[in-house]
Amino acid sequence: MxxxxxxxxxxxxxxxxxxxxxxxxxxxxxxxxxLLILSPDAPPEAIEAFRKSWGxxxxxxxxxxxxxxxxxxxxxxxxxxxxxxxxxLVLERVPATLALTIPALIxxxxxxxxxxxYAALNxxxxxxxxxxLFSVAGFTVPSFVLGLVLVLxxxxxxxxxxxxxxxxxxxxxxxxxxLGTAGAAVLARFTRSAMLxxxxxxxxxxxxxxxxxWRRVVVDHALPNAAIPTVTIVGFMVGxxxxxxxxxxxxxxxxxxxxxxxxxxxxxxxxxxxxxLLFVALTMVCANLTVDMLYGWIDPRLRTRRVAxxx
Amino acid sequence: xxxxxxxxxxxxxxxxxRERNLPPGEIVEKRAPRGRTARxxxxxxxxxxxALGWILAMLFIAAFVEILAAYSYTAMDLRARLTPPVxxxxxxxxxxxxxxxxxxxxxxxxxxxxxxxxxxxxxxTLIAATLGTFLGILAAHFRGWVEDVVLMAIDFQAxxxxxxxxxxxxxxxxxxxxxxICLMGFHGWERYARISRGLAISANxxxxxxxxxxxxxxxxxxxxRHILPNIASTLIVSMTLAFPETILLESGLSxxxxxxxxxxxxxxxxxxxxxxxxxxxxWIMLAPSVIIILTTLSISIVGDWLRDRLDPTLK
Numbered sequence: 099m100x101x102x103x104x105x106x107x108x109x110x111x112x113x114x115x116x117x118x119x120x121x122x123x124x125x126x127x128x129x130x131x132x133l134l135i136l137s138p139d140a141p142p143e144a145i146e147a148f149r150k151s152w153g154x155x156x157x158x159x160x161x162x163x164x165x166x167x168x169x170x171x172x173x174x175x176x177x178x179x180x181x182x183x184x185x186x187l188v189l190e191r192v193p194a195t196l197a198l199t200i201p202a203l204i205x206x207x208x209x210x211x212x213x214x215x216y217a218a219l220n221x222x223x224x225x226x227x228x229x230x231l232f233s234v235a236g237f238t239v240p241s242f243v244l245g246l247v248l249v250l251x252x253x254x255x256x257x258x259x260x261x262x263x264x265x266x267x268x269x270x271x272x273x274x275x276x277l278g279t280a281g282a283a284v285l286a287r288f289t290r291s292a293m294l295x296x297x298x299x300x301x302x303x304x305x306x307x308x309x310x311x312w313r314r315v316v317v318d319h320a321l322p323n324a325a326i327p328t329v330t331i332v333g334f335m336v337g338x339x340x341x342x343x344x345x346x347x348x349x350x351x352x353x354x355x356x357x358x359x360x361x362x363x364x365x366x367x368x369x370x371x372x373x374x375l376l377f378v379a380l381t382m383v384c385a386n387l388t389v390d391m392l393y394g395w396i397d398p399r400l401r402t403r404r405v406a407x408x409x
Numbered sequence: 410x411x412x413x414x415x416x417x418x419x420x421x422x423x424x425x426x427r428e429r430n431l432p433p434g435e436i437v438e439k440r441a442p443r444g445r446t447a448r449x450x451x452x453x454x455x456x457x458x459x460a461l462g463w464i465l466a467m468l469f470i471a472a473f474v475e476i477l478a479a480y481s482y483t484a485m486d487l488r489a490r491l492t493p494p495v496x497x498x499x500x501x502x503x504x505x506x507x508x509x510x511x512x513x514x515x516x517x518x519x520x521x522x523x524x525x526x527x528x529x530x531x532x533x534t535l536i537a538a539t540l541g542t543f544l545g546i547l548a549a550h551f552r553g554w555v556e557d558v559v560l561m562a563i564d565f566q567a568x569x570x571x572x573x574x575x576x577x578x579x580x581x582x583x584x585x586x587x588x589x590i591c592l593m594g595f596h597g598w599e600r601y602a603r604i605s606r607g608l609a610i611s612a613n614x615x616x617x618x619x620x621x622x623x624x625x626x627x628x629x630x631x632x633x634r635h636i637l638p639n640i641a642s643t644l645i646v647s648m649t650l651a652f653p654e655t656i657l658l659e660s661g662l663s664x665x666x667x668x669x670x671x672x673x674x675x676x677x678x679x680x681x682x683x684x685x686x687x688x689x690x691x692w693i694m695l696a697p698s699v700i701i702i703l704t705t706l707s708i709s710i711v712g713d714w715l716r717d718r719l720d721p722t723l724k
Contacts, residue, residue: 113568116565238709242660246687254691345665364667371580
């Protein structure tokens, strides 16, 4: 188990390094940051001074190490637009995003997993067909279309709910439903196929052949085994809590991290984009690590098996 | 077993479960009189036929948009701004789907958008498949550190939400159509890499690859002429399943105003600016939305059906 976890931890650290390198490389590839941040017709002395202060006049490998060191200290540069530290800008948007994504996640898990299990247990019956129909719709209807259609119905035509903004909890209802529906559909489809896969296994037949009640077979044998792939996708959803609402936040003008990212990309505010990129990578890696630990808890085989390059 | 259509394989299973309750003699009788039409619809379920019809229609539009569209996608008619479609109480038959805020014909723009979105998704999927297959085969051929690097890149790509990576690249490099298509080509390459690596490794261990190698064929010939044709059906199925995702990604980015840039138009782009007029002219946004949904739905139905027919191993 310890060995298993340590390989995972090394992998997580490598991923972080990879993202930092990725950010560094595209930052340097995209042109001279001095010319990007200052205007091209700034006085040459100013450009020179900027280069010096950012260490751009030093060799590339030295810049690379400086970049790593700066990031480790939490120095991620300043926003070009208002000159505030990019990290502060991002952090102050996080609560707004979480206010959307956490209820949406609860909605996804609360609807998606039971629906998937129920559909698998009633395969090819009406409930299964309906669940699958819902899940196909969730997959093919883009979230911005769903969001806008909800706005059209509930805000424009019926006038029950506000169409955008974040003044009160009422404003959150439509974005949360939009986010939750799409995710629930994905999760239902995934859980269903995981359950069907497990239900076809010989040990399920053995369990029912030895006279176990079907209820016990499902609860004790099918569910724990189907949980393993489902946990992976839930982990991915948890990992994208911070940045999983880019499109929906834009639809509903919700002042979260996603909206900040879109505005920063449009303005080419590199420091902010880079901070969000790293932030997302960090949450994804943490979520993946948690999932890996959960595997060890759910799947006893992993605790004893020697893991050599598994993954 | 992710079945979305609910029609393909389940039809056969319904039959078996029904038969189980019948006395043995009747099974034969039930099977025998199945007509030609029934067999035809079992092989080609109606949902698949409809989906194929829709896809063909979209391809037709994409190919002949210059002839089909009554107006250019930039042609403005300022006196006929925000005309509603004819079935929405509009009276102007020149604009069947109405016009937008600049008096541009929504139907014509829609047709051009279909072509743009399909082209981007097509090239994006093609680039991703080529890149992924190449890297996968590279990993399978060299093993060792090359494989480790490819596997790490796969892990990285799979663990980051692609939308965020795409947005970061767009922020750093700015936007142009070519760059945007290349960016779409980075979406989902890891799936092809994973599949082709696995298949190439197992193909390498089979007799035919060994036989060609013994005959002295160079590596590119073994992979290009012998292994690739053998794994192609799996790759084509994955491409079909990935295609709708690429359409959705493109339309999402264009919706945010960060994908296809005006004056060019794409489906997501149309939804994006149609949103500004959602109270006064919802048809601008609804028309492309319907196309996006029906197209992605059709391609997924066909993809699932292809998978069940060609490649039962894929899940």
